[in-house]
Every structure is written in structure tokens, then in C-alpha cells.
Amino acid sequence: MSNVRSFRHGGILLPQRIHFDHGPIENAFLPINAIVVLNSASTGRTSRIAVTEGEEVREGQLIARFDGKGTLNAHSPIPGIVRKIIAGKNADGTAVSTITISLAGSFSVLGKKPERYLWKSLNKTDIMHIVQEKGVARVSSGESLYDILHDMRGTSAPRFVLNALEMDPYCRAEEAILLERSADIVDACAILKKILQTATMTVALGESFPEAEVASLLNLAEKAEVHFEIQRFRRRYPQDMPSLIDRTLSRNSGKAVVSLMLEPSTMAALHDAVVSNKAHIEQYVYIGGGAVKESRILKARIGTPIGDLFEESGGFTGRPEVIVVNDPLRGTMAGNLDVAVEKTTRAILALTHDETHSARELPCVRCGACVRACPEGLKPWALNKYAMAGLVGEAADRGLYRCTSCGACAYACWSRIPLVDRFERMKSQGQS
Amino acid sequence: MMYTQKEFPDTHAPHLHDWRSTSKVVWICSLVLLPVVVWSIALYRWAAITVWLSSVASALLTQLVVDGLFKRFTLRDGTALLTGLLVASAMPPAISPFIPAAASAFAILVVKTLFGGLGGNWMNPSLAGIAFAYANWPVAMREYVLPTVLAGVDGLSSSTPLAFAHGLAGSGQARVMDAIRQAGYPLSGMDESLTGFLNDSIFSHLGARLPEGYIDLAVGFKSGALGESALFAVILASIILLALRLVKYEIPLAILGSFAILAGIFGTGLPGEFIMGGDVLYALSGGGLILAAFFMATDPVSSPVDRKIATIYGLAIGVLCFVFRRWGNHTEGIAYAILIMNVLTPTLERRLEPLLGPKPARTSV
Numbered sequence A: 001m002s003n004v005r006s007f008r009h010g011g012i013l014l015p016q017r018i019h020f021d022h023g024p025i026e027n028a029f030l031p032i033n034a035i036v037v038l039n040s041a042s043t044g045r046t047s048r049i050a051v052t053e054g055e056e057v058r059e060g061q062l063i064a065r066f067d068g069k070g071t072l073n074a075h076s077p078i079p080g081i082v083r084k085i086i087a088g089k090n091a092d093g094t095a096v097s098t099i100t101i102s103l104a105g106s107f108s109v110l111g112k113k114p115e116r117y118l119w120k121s122l123n124k125t126d127i128m129h130i131v132q133e134k135g136v137a138r139v140s141s142g143e144s145l146y147d148i149l150h151d152m153r154g155t156s157a158p159r160f161v162l163n164a165l166e167m168d169p170y171c172r173a174e175e176a177i178l179l180e181r182s183a184d185i186v187d188a189c190a191i192l193k194k195i196l197q198t199a200t201m202t203v204a205l206g207e208s209f210p211e212a213e214v215a216s217l218l219n220l221a222e223k224a225e226v227h228f229e230i231q232r233f234r235r236r237y238p239q240d241m242p243s244l245i246d247r248t249l250s251r252n253s254g255k256a257v258v259s260l261m262l263e264p265s266t267m268a269a270l271h272d273a274v275v276s277n278k279a280h281i282e283q284y285v286y287i288g289g290g291a292v293k294e295s296r297i298l299k300a301r302i303g304t305p306i307g308d309l310f311e312e313s314g315g316f317t318g319r320p321e322v323i324v325v326n327d328p329l330r331g332t333m334a335g336n337l338d339v340a341v342e343k344t345t346r347a348i349l350a351l352t353h354d355e356t357h358s359a360r361e362l363p364c365v366r367c368g369a370c371v372r373a374c375p376e377g378l379k380p381w382a383l384n385k386y387a388m389a390g391l392v393g394e395a396a397d398r399g400l401y402r403c404t405s406c407g408a409c410a411y412a413c414w415s416r417i418p419l420v421d422r423f424e425r426m427k428s429q430g431q432s
Numbered sequence B: 001m002m003y004t005q006k007e008f009p010d011t012h013a014p015h016l017h018d019w020r021s022t023s024k025v026v027w028i029c030s031l032v033l034l035p036v037v038v039w040s041i042a043l044y045r046w047a048a049i050t051v052w053l054s055s056v057a058s059a060l061l062t063q064l065v066v067d068g069l070f071k072r073f074t075l076r077d078g079t080a081l082l083t084g085l086l087v088a089s090a091m092p093p094a095i096s097p098f099i100p101a102a103a104s105a106f107a108i109l110v111v112k113t114l115f116g117g118l119g120g121n122w123m124n125p126s127l128a129g130i131a132f133a134y135a136n137w138p139v140a141m142r143e144y145v146l147p148t149v150l151a152g153v154d155g156l157s158s159s160t161p162l163a164f165a166h167g168l169a170g171s172g173q174a175r176v177m178d179a180i181r182q183a184g185y186p187l188s189g190m191d192e193s194l195t196g197f198l199n200d201s202i203f204s205h206l207g208a209r210l211p212e213g214y215i216d217l218a219v220g221f222k223s224g225a226l227g228e229s230a231l232f233a234v235i236l237a238s239i240i241l242l243a244l245r246l247v248k249y250e251i252p253l254a255i256l257g258s259f260a261i262l263a264g265i266f267g268t269g270l271p272g273e274f275i276m277g278g279d280v281l282y283a284l285s286g287g288g289l290i291l292a293a294f295f296m297a298t299d300p301v302s303s304p305v306d307r308k309i310a311t312i313y314g315l316a317i318g319v320l321c322f323v324f325r326r327w328g329n330h331t332e333g334i335a336y337a338i339l340i341m342n343v344l345t346p347t348l349e350r351r352l353e354p355l356l357g358p359k360p361a362r363t364s365v
């Protein structure tokens, strides 16, 4: 393989990837009750609710309207009745609003052949309008894609990277989507080309991405008149983070070279919005982990409880120690199986103790594993010392704010010190 | 939904961890020492059993009492057991069980607990315990016996080959081994036949000859501390630690490297040595050097975090150990060498960190 790139310092080699053979990606069953979370995953802000309890909604009907920057349109993922609208607070005090819709009525999107708009006749403003209208979110962060593209106006010759990297041992959704929907993804790149006016698009692939598929990808790109530049990356966590892709592509020079990075799942949503007139009401979700009977990728409606998806994958073979939403190094834990799929849900994992290697926290033994792991060249053990002593200023002097919360240090820590959690607390303390 | 009500405990990202954990590492270190324990018991019978038992039991008991006072339970992290094992490894067999017990108790109570428990001690507890024993019972700590299997009786006293050889310096023998032999130090039949076999089958083809006696050194057919008695098992255990990457390999390699080079150039005061002609193999195999280099100097708590600084730390230990061995006639030189560098580690880190420490990555923000 020619020229596999990587960043320079730190990083961790995770255990071999879990073998995963997937057939064509199937649709998950529609949930009986879909719980749509209205808070943006990136800003926490809520969109304006546009329905009332008891109202009948069609599939894809607008149920909450964006309310300024940092919010998104939300659409009903299933046809049904608005059962409950909650505008409340989480246990930790953060605001959370949800709309619960009970399945009823007929389907309009499912089973119908997807529409194909001749989007090439649309101009830039029209496309931007559709992106906003359909509530397309950047799957990796939950930001409004419209906001992102809007903010990029005036960037001359922006460099776009299609990021299909996943560095943990589990998640395979992005690669699978790129393989299964390559024509659509390439189309979405062409749409983006129109918006960004950019000539070259970089495709970031892992070292194990099949070489034969690269050729067909390049073929499709040529037909769609986009120019793809393929870059291979070494499998080394956290290479998939935008900041490290940027650093790697800039040859570790420290100069930003990438202006926009999106993943295949976001591109699929963009394609569906512009070409198939579909709102962002579906997510590709990888269901896996040692406690799951059969790993698979399902196309699930937003609002589907993750328990349903686990059940559809054959249920649990044993008691999972922890349920994780998204990748196991940065993802959040799910307190129970009622947690619903959101626009940012790419994976749900039921992990066993054999996989997590969790243990009781012990004092730092100065083993230095964290220093070797940190891609930012920080000394996590020293930062932890300041965190324990409440010395935010000292920690800031030693690079606290350069920490990207990648979790490599806490993964490696012999004493299982929740380093990242502590750093995040300290960062928010320092800012307030 | 069957699982709806089931709650999962609060955890933080990352949800995956490296398999190495502090207590696992400590347990593995103890486990790989097991063959050393077994071998020394095979060699010395009761003379070894009493030492291992008293040291380990005292370490565990002391920890238990301390834990009771602090209302916690830390025995399962394995550090007390390892401390007990390491203290015992430096003891001569047949020593009064009171001494290893006192050394272990001192290690746990004074060095580990008073300095702030696991992670707080800036000195390796087991080494401090060993030094404590040398300081308080200098005579008993230097009274060695021959292995029961070699002498035929329990507790036939003898000085270690290292001390023995030092006494023979200047005896005009060409090789340290020959000098020892000349002076009536026993050689096992196994060594003679195995060395002969190796010489016939391997070394003769290489144009070399392995002198008699080294096999005896490796398998412990000589007098020495318990940990020295199974050099081959110690080497095996060290290889496991390296392979599993549980120790910073820079430290033992720097220690053994610098020590070997100095010993090679200047000799360690053995008969038959001359400048550039020191008996390196002999020097390395004695004095518990390898055990201490891999198991005690690498204690992460009391050694530098940064690998480059750890290398310097290791080199310094090697040099100090050589100095003690060459001119001090201390078999226990390695213990003092490591302890001195333990104490100097914070200074070393403070001075060298700005030069050698991790460099922040260049970022675009």
C-alpha cells in the first residue's frame, strides 16, 4: 500500500478490529414509540416545537423548527400521533426537550422508490435552503450542516476531506456506508463541490479499506466530475479526529490545511435531503460489542430506543458491563436501553468486562503510559495532579486547553484514573 | 422490552482500557517470581522457606494492620505481597526469620505508608527494607550458606562467590573461576558435564570455550541470597516483564549496560582481571544485580516518568553500582545505588524535564 500516513507523537494501538462481515444494510423495524430529542448535540439549544400533543403527523413532517444558529429542524421519523411533549430538565440540570410519537397510520417514505431530484439545476442558495429545511446535521458533532456551510462563505479554495476513518475496534458504519452507497456519497460530494466551489476533495481511508473499492470510487468520482485525492491513514487512535487528520495532512507542520471535514454518514444524509427530498430522520447505526449476539449495521429511524436495535441483533449473550453510544473511547454511556437514536448516533455497543478492562481507580504510579499515549505531547499525569489540587491555572500553563479530550491517556492509564473526565471538569471550571 | 428498567452504572469515557492495570502488573511481577521461590526452596529447603514465609507474612500483616487503621483494604492490589517477596529475595538463606520480617514491616510501615501509600513513596519500599536490614544486622546479612543439595547438609556456611573472589584478588590465577576452584570452592557434577557438553557441541565450533562454573552460577549451585540462587529463573522473569512491556526497558538495559562496560574495562576487583579484561559475565551474575535492575529499579513510582530521563537514571545506577562493587566490596551495592537514584529522581526530573520531556505537538489553533 502506498504511502500510509500518520501523526507524529503519541496515540495508541487498539486491539485488532473485530471481524465483521456485513451483508446489505437493512432497515430496522419502526419503533412503536419514537422519542425525538430536540436539543442540539453540539450546543444543547432547543428548536421551537411546531406540533401539539394528540396531533397526527406524517412521516417526515416538520415537528420542531430551527430557532436561530445552533438549532436544527426536526421531523417526525414515523407516521403517528404526537403522544407527549416534554420540555424539562435532565438530572444534571441541563434542559432537554423531547417529542414522543406513537406509530400509527400509513407510511409514505418507506417502501416507496426514492425520488430523484435533478439537483443539478438547483443553484447554491436553493441547495442551502434544502439543507436547512431537511434538518441535516453533521453526524459526528450534531452541528447544523447549514450553519457550517453558511459560516464557510468566502473561504477561498477550501479543502474538503471526506473522513471515512474509524479507529476503534468496533465501529464500522462509515466504511460500510461508503462501500454500500458510494454512488450517493460521490453525488453528495458533487453537491458540496457546487456549494464550496472547491476543486479537489480528499478522501481519508483507513489502511484496510479494500484497494479494489478505491478504484471504483475514483471511477464514480470521474463520472460525477469531482476530483478525488485518496489518502490512506495508519490505524492508530485517535487518527480519526479532524485535528489529527489536519495535522497529518499538513505533514505535522502545525498549519491548518483542511477547511471542512465530513463523514460518509453525513454525506448520505445530505444526498438524501437534496436528491431524494428526505429529511434527516434516519441514521446508520452499528450495533456491536462482546455482549451482542450478532454485530450488524441497521438503518434506524431517529427516536428508536437502542434496546429495540439490540433486540433486533439477537439480544445480549451475557450481561453487558456498560452500554456505549458511539465510539468506545469518546462516546457516552447509556444509563438504560430507552435512550433513543439521535442524529449523532453512529454506533451502540454493549461491552463486557473482558473488553473494557475496567478496574478500581488507584493512585497514579507514574508509569508514564499516559505520556506515551497523548498525541498533543502533554503530561496527563501532571495535569491530573493539578486537577486533584484544584490548580486550574497551573494546569492551563501546562497545556490543559490543548487537550482534545481524545481519551488516549485514560485508555492507557494503569491506575484507571478518569483523566479525561477530570480534565473536562477542569476546563469548564476554568472557563466559568 | 425486557431490559427497560435495568440501569447501568455511571462510567466515563473512555470505556475501553489497556489490559495493563496497576494491580495486574504488580500481580504479574509477583507471579513471575514464583519459579525463583520454588527453585530456592529446592536448593535450600527449610533455610529458604522460613525466610520467604516470614518476609511475606510480615509484609501482608503489616499492610493489613495499616489498612485497618485507615479503614480500607489494599491487599488485593498486590503491592504488599511483592514487597515481601522482593525483601526476601535479598536475604541470605538460613538467616533468622526475624530479620526479613522486620525489614518487610519497615518497608511497608515506614517507607510505603508514612510516605503516603501507593504512589506516594519516593523510595522503593523493598529496597529501603533491604537497606534497613543491612544497616541493622550487617553481620547476619553477610552470612551465607551453601545450598543443601550441594553441601549435603543444611546450613553449611560459606561466603558468596563474589565475596570469596574478592578475597582472592591477586592470587595469580588466570580466571576468577579457576581461583575459586583452587581455593576449594565446590563445583557441581552437573556443571562439569553440562559445560563439557556445551563446549563440545556448540562452543568448540565457535572456537570458544565456556569455563566451568558459570552454569553453577546460573542455577544457584553456590552460596548467595535467595533471589540470586535462581539466576536463570530471574532472567526468564525479566524477559516476561520486557515482553509484556510492564517495565521501561531503558532502565535495566542502562543499568546492566553501563555496569557491564565499566566492569569490562576496569574489572570488579576479581582475580585474573586486567584493564579491558574484566570478567563481565561473572560480575553481572552476582550480587542480585539482574533481579534488582528489573524488579526494583523499574518501580515506576520511584523512577523517572520520562523514558529519556529514565535512561539517565539507569546509567547512573549502573555507574554507582560499579563504584560500590569495585571499591566498596559491597555485594549489596546495587541496593544503595538504586536508593540513591530514587532519592535523586525528583531533582533529575526537575532539571532535565525542560530539555528532554515531551514536546507539545504543533497545532493549528
Ligand code: SF4
Pocket: A373, A374, A375, A376, A377, A378, A380, A402, A403, A404, A405, A406, A407, A408, A409, A410, A419, A420, A423
Ligand atoms: S485526552 Fe487530552 S491529555 Fe489525554 S491523551 Fe487526549 S489530548 Fe492528551
Ligand code: SF4
Pocket: A363, A364, A365, A366, A367, A368, A369, A370, A371, A380, A381, A384, A409, A412, A413, A414, A415, A416, A417
Ligand atoms: S498512566 Fe495513569 S498511573 Fe500512569 S503515569 Fe499516567 S496518570 Fe499516572
